[in-house]
Amino acid sequence: MLRFLSLLLCGLGSSTAVAQVLVEKEAGVAYTYEQVITAYQELDQRYTNALYLEAGQTDCGRPLSLFLIQAEAFSEEQSLNQLAEGKLVSLINNGIHPGESCGMDASLVWAQELLEAGGPSPGQLIAIIPVYNIGGSLQGRPNTRANQNGPQIQGFRGNASNLDLNRDFIKGDALNTLSFWAIYQALSPHIFVDTHTSNGADYPYTLTLIASQKDKLAPSLARFQQEEMLPYLYQGMEETWPMIPYVNVFGRVPNDGYAAFLETPRYASGYTALFHSLGFITEAHMFKPYPDRVAATLEFLRVLQDFSEEHAAAIKTAYADAQQWEAQTEHFPINWELDSSDVRSLSFRAYDYAYEPSKLGDYQRLKYDRSSETTLEIDYYPTYKAIAKAGRPKYYVIPGAWRDVIQRLQYHNIEMLPLSEDTVMEVYSAYLKDWSFAESPYEGHFRINVNSIRPQKQKRRFLAGDYLIPSDQDHAYFLATVLEPLSVDSYLSWGFFNSIFQQKEYFSPYIFEDRAEAMLEADPKLAQEFEAWKTANPQLLQNPWAVLSFFYQRSEYYEPEHLRYPVAVIR
Ligand SMILES: [Zn+2]
Incomplete structure (x- = not known):
């Protein structure tokens, strides 16, 4: 002072x-x-x-x-x-x-x-x-x-x-x-x-x-x-x-x-x-x-x-x-939670306090007493443990269409190699398995909490101008943070890829019914799976759309883009 x-x-x-x-x-x-x-x-x-x-x-x-x-x-x-x-x-x-x-x-x-x-x-x-x-x-x-x-x-x-x-x-x-x-x-x-x-x-x-x-x-x-x-x-x-x-x-x-x-x-x-x-x-x-x-x-x-x-x-x-x-490093932390097993003692000057009935509502209000100070040894939890880590791929592959994300990477001087021609590549894609959307916007975005994904190896056609992003470059930690789908602050979580949550093609129930019957006859494994689905979802059996969707999603018509996180990786 x-x-x-x-x-x-x-x-x-x-x-x-x-x-x-x-x-x-x-x-x-x-x-x-x-x-x-x-x-x-x-x-x-x-x-x-x-x-x-x-x-x-x-x-x-x-x-x-x-x-x-x-x-x-x-x-x-x-x-x-x-x-x-x-x-x-x-x-x-x-x-x-x-x-x-x-x-x-x-x-x-x-x-x-x-x-x-x-x-x-x-x-x-x-x-x-x-x-x-x-x-x-x-x-x-x-x-x-x-x-x-x-x-x-x-x-x-x-x-x-x-x-x-x-x-x-x-x-x-x-x-x-x-x-x-x-x-x-x-x-x-x-x-x-x-x-x-x-x-x-x-x-x-x-x-x-x-x-x-x-x-x-x-x-x-x-x-x-x-x-x-x-x-x-x-x-x-x-x-x-x-x-x-x-x-x-x-x-x-x-x-x-x-x-x-x-x-x-x-x-x-x-x-x-x-x-x-x-x-x-x-x-x-x-x-x-x-x-x-x-x-x-x-x-x-x-x-x-x-x-x-x-x-x-x-x-x-x-x-x-x-x-x-x-x-x-081969694994970057991308989400954390408090490690409650690591407790330290912290010498803390504290005001005394009391709870007393509120005059406004039916609750106890907190009142500090600044005239009364005590030094306490309190528990302090300094440690967070990583609950998700991202492996380091050889490359991320991002289609050029996702311009908002690409621009943000460019702001960070990320090296991106545009494909010179259309190319079919064997990549790992991530399909979203379990997620939830926020009910109201947070800082301008309806955030998505992605709980689990299903990785799938697949051949995908990428177009000239899509980008290969080598992870062997400066800012690999940043790349893992923004591109890994399970990261707490990924661009996926901020809603930059929201269009993947909506299916684009559907079927007409009156005609797909015949197709579903034919699928069932031709595939005993599918028949077994359907029996299990019926047992698990008895309430859905009265719903034709739900029943037929079971078959549509297992047919060759179902679009691979639905619920597929667009950024692939090459391992
Ligand atoms: Zn502040």
């Missing part, structure tokens, strides 16, 4: 937009998106080793801003790839939920601090996205966050298309996401931070932290994160704003223990884990005074920067080892 206040005082003496934003923050006056951007533009003008860029579009029609800092002056025109080449790269994303603006302010202060001190060490590149959800930020108003303690004006969680951008990293509906992909893939950051404000339970900590779930990371990164990085970060925060792992409870108290948060690939740090960034999500607690939340987030950025400078070589080694793991 002291450091933050002294910085504010420095700011007061200056006439820069940075100072202006900070002064207004301290007073609880609303910032604007424009103020933040102007402040970064001023830093760009003032420091040769600062660079303000506009990097792609967002859904609201305003460009996504990116701010870079390095040790040396930015000189001639260089691409992001070239600027990042060989450097240790950190990417900080702010305002994905613009009502959670602590990181937007903290990053601005931190950028100014770094520049005043001459910039980071040579060989480091720091990239800051000042405001990611610009559309939501422009909707700022006093009441978007029902329980949050300031600031006066709070941005709105939905972007201009009413999407939660922190669920959009795989499906990429928003232009913001396409711009992010381009920035991220060009920079290939070693370290990634996404700044937030939390809701949920009440507790004394101002800052909580999600580190990318270790069990989703390449082994070298998981080890480095657990043994080197997290101990340093928690220790480094101890004196100022002691942190605790993100308090992952809703509708109950944390005092009985809780589990680590699993950020699947749809989330920012879930996405970046697929490409071997060491990802972090800061969650400042919504009840704490706004300047405290900014100060705690700022302190985290400082401590993380200290770690990065001290451990640059080790971070790069762990990253290179992760790439090697990706090149060699």
